[in-house]
Amino acid sequence: MPNQISSPQGIKLICLNFTRLPSDTNAEKLSKGLSNQIFKQVIPPEQPLPKIQDEYDLQGELINLSRQTESTLVLLFYNGQPSDELINFCNLLQDEIHMGWVTEQPTRFRSFTPDAPNLAENIQSWLKELQLT
Secondary structure, eight states: OGGGOOOOTTEEEEEEEGGGSOOOOOHHHHHHHHHHHHHHHHSOTTSOOOOOOSHHHHHHHHHHHHHHHTSEEEEEEESSOOOHHHHHHHHTTTTTOEEEEESSSOOSSEEEOTTOTTHHHHHHHHHHHHHHO
16 A cells, blocks of 8 residues: 555655554553554654653654654555544544545545555545645
């Protein structure tokens, strides 16, 4: 999935594989697990990952990242089905970051069906829409 989509200028796309996310329902563990997956994609390997204790730490780091990169941040979840806990947790982050979900299960966020014939093009079009806002 990540190799099939290129980010338009001003968009920082972060692709997250459901299978690599914590299945735990604890908000602290979700915060830490999500932050590890997000920041290992955007922070150079020689820099330490931020210390995240809860969802508010993660929100703050996402705000900092957006300011540092001067980009619109976009998470794209793929390769599985979201848990209710993950969706509820992501509701807390929606003001800091845009989210898309490649899943059979509709969510309140932008959702894409994994077997759609033009999946990559549909995601690319959504990213271009975000670029214009």
